[in-house]
Amino acid sequence: MDRSKRRHSLLRDVERFSRLFLVKEIGINGISKLRSAKAVIVGCGATGTHVAELLVRSGFGELSLIDKDYVDVSNLYRTSLFTEDNARKALPKAVACAEALRRIDSSVRVNPIVAKLNPANAEDLLLGHDIIIDGTDNYTARLIINDVSVKHGVPWVLTGVGTWYGNVWLVNPKQGTPCMRCVYGAVRDDERGNVCDVLGVVPTAVSLVASIAAGLAIEYVLGLANPETSRTYFVVDAKRFRVDALKLVRREDCVACGLRRFEFLNKEYREELAKPVCGTKAVEVNPPKPLQLNFHEVLKGLKTGQVLSVSEYTLRVRVTGGLVVTVFRDGRAIVDGTTNVEKALEVYGTVTGTKLRQEC
Ligand SMILES: [Zn+2]
Structure with missing residues (x-):
């Protein structure tokens, strides 16, 4: 950036953050640290969108947003940033979130990534950021x-939220504090039950959890988070308006931070071709290799079904029997209205013209 541009952006920041400068622990140095900070948010749902908005409004310079899904009208009550228009167009959540954030602060670099985090792509997608925020549901x-x-x-x-309750924790291995496996072990989603969308969520619990999560990220960037912060597990009760702080301890025999075996990273990992989406009546379809679908060509070949929406990112078609297929440009799709994998693959083939077969 040349000198005059830098001066211009500094003057703009002085005006924008005039009330943040005044906070004793922040000041001009703090604003400068926040402006240089890069965060990545995994999952742009209820918690992810609230945290994204808080970080951008607080001055974070760069935000990457990873999400595989599209905005649905049922998301609106508990999320920040999304609109009915986003849901009508079935806009990918990462894209809708990025567009809204750019309208809040056009100088922030926002990188929407429409993808599912998995053991093969995680390091590529997450490294290069100062802090990672969990907005996932599993x-x-x-x-x-x-x-x-x-x-x-x-x-x-x-982060985690279910009904009126939530939990938040800054895991900071650089300070030798406990990691998630020290506390949870290698917990599987199917062992815990009641995860994903099946529990129900009260939006005030989400915003309380998101506020603490964003606060921890801000304190980390400002250099205010000490080892004691990373040993504290916050339990939020949005029904009785309480936040309790539990103290955690590190396990020397922890598989991840003790033995340094990273069992959840695997470059050879491949998504299942089709599987039911936890907590919903839908099936997710993942072609073995990403496709580059041209929706206009797909529409030309479409012999049956009602087109509900088409955008730069997604195509939605209601097919015979009432199933709704939402296809992304890379060929991934969500088939709504069934949990039958074979049926979903058949309908997927009807809409996209691409036949995928489950291996036995
Ligand atoms: Zn550990």
Whole structure:
């Protein structure tokens, strides 16, 4: 950046953050640290969108947003940033979130990534950021994030919300504090039950958890988070308006931070071709290799069904029997209205013209 541009952006920041400068622990140095900070948010749902908005409004300079899904009208009550128009267009959540954030602060670099975090892509997608924020809804994704965090010494903020309650924790392996596996072990989603969307969520619990999560990220960037912070597990009760702080201890025999075995990272990993989406009546379809679908060509070949929406990112078609297929440009799709994998693959073939077969 040349001198006059730098001066211009500094003057703009002085005006924008005039009330933040005044906070004793922040001042001009703090604003400068926040402006240089890069965060990645995994999952742009309820918690992810609230944290994203808080970080951008607080001055974070760069934000990457990873999400595989599209905005649905049922998301609106508990998320920040999304609109009915986003849901009508079935806009990918990462894209809708990025567009809204750019309208809040056009100088922030926002990178939407429409993808699912998995053991093969996690290091590529997460490294290069100062802090990782968990906005996911499942333990598997969190264990993947934990492995990247411990292996490479990048802190992350774990979050979770269900009904009126939530939990938040800054995991900071750089300070030798406990990691997720020290506390949770290698918990599987199917062992815990009641995860994903099936529990129900009260939006005030989300915003309380998101506020603490963003606060931990801000304190980390400002250099205010000490080892004591990373040993504290916050339990939020949005019904009785309480936040309790539990103290955690590190396990020397922890598989991740003790033995440094990263069982949730695997470059050879491949997504299942089709599988039911936890907590919903839908099937997710993942072609073995990403496709480059041209929706206009797909529409030309479409012999049956009603087109509900088409955008740069997604195509939605209602097919005979009432199933709704939402296809992304890379060929991934969500087939709504069934949990039958074979049926979903058949309908997927009807809409996209691409036949995929489940291997036995
Ligand atoms: Zn550990």
